[in-house]
Amino acid sequence: MASQSAKKATIYRMVMPGHTCPYGLKAVDLLKRQGYEVEDHWLRTREETDAFKAKHDVKSTPQTFIEGNRVGGYDDLRRKFGKPVQDPDATSYRPVIAVFAVAALLALATSWAAAGSLLTIATGEWFIAFSMCILALLKLQDVESFSTMFLNYDLLARRFVPYSYVYPFAELLAGVLMVAGALMWLSIPVALFIGGIGAVSVLKAVYIDKRELKCACVGGNSNVPLGFVSLTENLMMVGMAVWMIVKPVGVGLGH
Template structure:
C-alpha cells in the first residue's frame, strides 16, 4: 500500500534537536504517512522561517499539501487526545506506588522467603515515603513553592517546607529496618496528620484547585484524594509502628 505523503519543517542544529519534531515524525510514520523531513539547521534559520511565513512555532507539518500546523495540531488532526505534557495527570503517583509495591514484594521475599501481607504493606508504605522524599529533595525550592500554598504549618513557618522532605524520606528509610521508632514514628505521625488536615481544608472545605507537591515541585498531580491517601497511609504506618513497640 502506497503511504500518504507528509512534509515537516523542524529545527535540527548541533546544539538542539527539537523533541516535538521527533515526536511528530514518529506519529506520522505510525499513522501510515511517509514524512519528507526538512531541517532548519540554525536558530537564525528557524527564526527566519517562522517570520517569513508568520508561524509562531516549529515544527510545521503538511499532509497531502494541506498545512496542519504544529505538533498539537497534528494530534488533533489524527484524532488523538492532548499530549501527556498538557493538563493534570496521576502518572507520577502511579509510577511511585507501582515501583514501591514491587520493591516491597521483592524485599519481603528476600527477607522471609514468602510474601507476608502485613510485611509487604509495611515495606510498601516505607518505600513510598522514601521515594516521595527523594522527589521532593531533588528541587527543594520548587517543592516549597507548591507546598506553602496549602500546608497549614508551612504557610506560617516557611522553613518547614524545606524540613518536611527530610522527615518523610528519613522516616521511610528507618521504618524499613524498624530503627529509632520512638523518634521516627511520632515525627511521621505529626507531619502526616498536619498534611491530612491541610489537604482536607484546602480541597474539601475551601474547594481550591491546586496541584499537589507530593511528587516534587511543578507537578501536574491534582491535590485531592490521592494526596490525602498518602498522608493517611503515613498516619496508619506511624500508629502501627508505635503499637508494635508497646
C-alpha cells in the same frame, strides 16, 4: 500502484550540530507509524530556521505539510490523527499512580528477596515506607517550589515557614528508617507528627474551607488536586507509625 497510492507528508525540522528538535523526531515517527512516506527537510542553521518561519508565517518548528496543506506542529499532527494532546494545566493523578505502583513493586521485590514470598506483613510495611521515600524525593527535586505550594494549606508551615523546608527531609528520614526497621524511637514520632499535622491541614483546607488547591505531595510543580491523595499520604504515615507501636514483637520489618 502501491507507490501511487502511498500517503506522503513533508516535514521541516531543526537538525543542527548542537541541537536536534525532539518534537521533530516525534513528528517523523508519528507520520511513519500512520503509514506516511516522509520527505524530511532539515533546517541546519538558525538562519535557515528563521527564514522558514518568516516565509510560512509560523512561530515554531517542526512544521508538517500533507497534500500541500500545512498541518502544523507536533501537537497539531496528533490532533489530526485523533490522538490525545496533553494540557499542561490539566489536573492529573498520573504522578501519584506512578509513585504507588513503583512503591508496590519495590515492596513485592524486597519481600521476595528477603523472605521468598511476595505477600507478607513486611510487604505492606515496605510499601508505605517506599512510598514515603519516593514522595520525599519528588519534593526534594525542588524544595523551593514545594515550599511555596505547601504554604497554601499546611497549618504549621503557615505559622512557621521553615517547616515547609524541613518537611520533605523529615518524611525521607522516617521512610528510610522504617525500611531499615531501625531507630523506631525516632521514625515513629516523626511520622506521627508530620502525618498528623498534614492530615488535619488537608481536612481543613479541602473538606471544611472547600478550597480548590494543588497538592504538593508529589512536588511543587504538579497538577495533582489537593484532597484524597494528600490525605492518604498523611494517613499512611500515621497508620504506619501506629502499627509500629502496637504490632507484635518479631512481626514485620527486619524479621
